[in-house]
Amino acid sequence: MEAGLQGRLYREPTTAGGIVHLGLGAFFRAHGAIYVAEAGGWGVTGVSLQSPGTRDKLRPQGWAYTALELGPDGEKPQVVTVLRDVLVAPEDPQAVLDVMAAPETHIVSLTVTEKGYCHEPSTGRLNRDHPDIAHDLANPLPRSAPGFLVRALAARHAAGLPPFTVLCCDNLPENGRVVRGVVLELARLIDPVLADWILANGAFPSTMVDRIVPATTAADLDRLEAATGYRDEAPVMHEPFRQWVIEDSFCGPRPALETVGVQMVADVTPYEHMKLRMLNGTHSSLAYLGYLAGHETIADTMADRVFADFVRSLWRDEIIPALIPPPGEDLRAYAEALAARYANPAIRHRTWQIAMDGSQKLPQRILGTIAESRAAGRAVPGLTLAVAAWMRYVSGRDEKSRPIEVKDPLAPRLAALWRDDPARTAQGFLHLAEVFPPALRDDAGFAADLTDALSRLVRDGARASVQGAVDA
Secondary structure, three states, X not given: OOOHHHHHHOOOOOOOOEEEEEOOOHHHHHOXXXXXXXXOOOEEEEEEOXXXXXXXXXXXXXXXXXXXXXXXXXXXXXXXXXXXXXXXXXXXXXXXXXXXXXXXXXXXXXXXXXXXXXXXXXXOOEXXXXXXXXXXXXXXXXXOHHHHXXXXXXXXXXXXXXXXXXXXXXXXXXXXXXXHXXXXXXXXXXXXXXXXXXXXXXXXXXXXXXXXXXXXXHHHHHHHHHHHOOOOOOOEEXXXXXXXXXXXXXXXXXXXXXXXXXXXXXXXXXXXXXXHHHHHHHHXXXXXXXXXXXXXXXXXXXHOHHHXXXXXXXXXXXXXXXXXXXXXXXXXXXXXXXXXXXXXXXXXXXXXXXXXXXXXXXXXXXHHHHHHHHHOOOOOHHHHHHHHHHHHHOOOEOOOOOEOOOOOOOHHHHHHOOOOOHHHHHXXXXXXXXXXXXXXXXXXXXXXXXXXXXXXXXXXXXXXXXXXXXXX
16 A cells, blocks of 8 residues: 555455456446445455556555546546455466356456457357467466356366356347357357356346446546545546446346346346447447547537537437337437437547447447348438448548557458448458348448448548538
């Protein structure tokens, strides 16, 4: 523990264990961890799968940190003390397996981003060619999130312990089903008996999570210190809104999350589709088009009337017609609430941040809506323009030919697909089986619409193309 102001934040962990969380990033610490803390009686051991940065910042604080709510009317800090420990998987993978396999661990939750499941987004199947999966098949100490799940479940099976519940909190449609499929496929490659045991006894509830969590900046740290009088090296920023919907299907004990506002339901799918398509789909659309138009954040983009009108047209004309409302939800009211959240000037959610890993995000956020709508005979020009904007963005050059730092697992392949001819570019992208489902790869009408949208983007620029879509 450091002395002085840092010491004022230090907290001895006081809650029991029960949960191991893989991927201890800002989102979980601003969302799930707060719910668990409020429910009481449970603690979380965090696991960083990549680097020690988060662990090294949190350890001097006794794993405590500040969650700062950023509302239009001001900021509200809350010190969160639910973390018990933070492990770094590359440093000691056996320690991670040991805590996951411990009898007191009942839930392993995950926020490892879409690409962390080493699957093919267009099919949901395990990507057996992924280098981390190849490693995990050949070695007992894993690297990937699926590898840790399988090896830890194997240790529990060998010890005669029941499995833990696997609780995915990432933005994947039917995320529980997807993770279950990836885990079972990997387990069957390692030990078919283990796979049968997981199939018979394990639980993989699907979830829907929602809270906008912008990246924390150095200025945020300084501002928080000035307001509170202590220095927190690992705070998280978040909007006031939060939502967590969980399929109530666990194979062991769980926190009483329903007492703190979590919606425990029999079927998460309608909530997932609502959030993935209405929030994440338009977030990505605004990110690519807004970035190309020179807007730094989503709030900046929404302050531009052309983009605000555009996103409302996406909800009204293209996304809501393709959705079945969850019980008790008014989709038009939900859309207006999203518009207000996007426009919150206190949330500096950068378009570049949201634009990352688009090859992993587009299938569930945008392409599913496009495929279903085209099959039903509904036009989707705005979403098609958003896909074209993604293609323009991952070319690695913006509208003024300045370089873009593209963060995507397929970045080199995506950049190589860019051609001066929009039709050739569109055809090249559509052949990406990892991204586009067969229904769109084989749709000549969609290829023509995508080529037209890309031509307009190149000729007129993002803002004028958005204006044209709104006026059409």
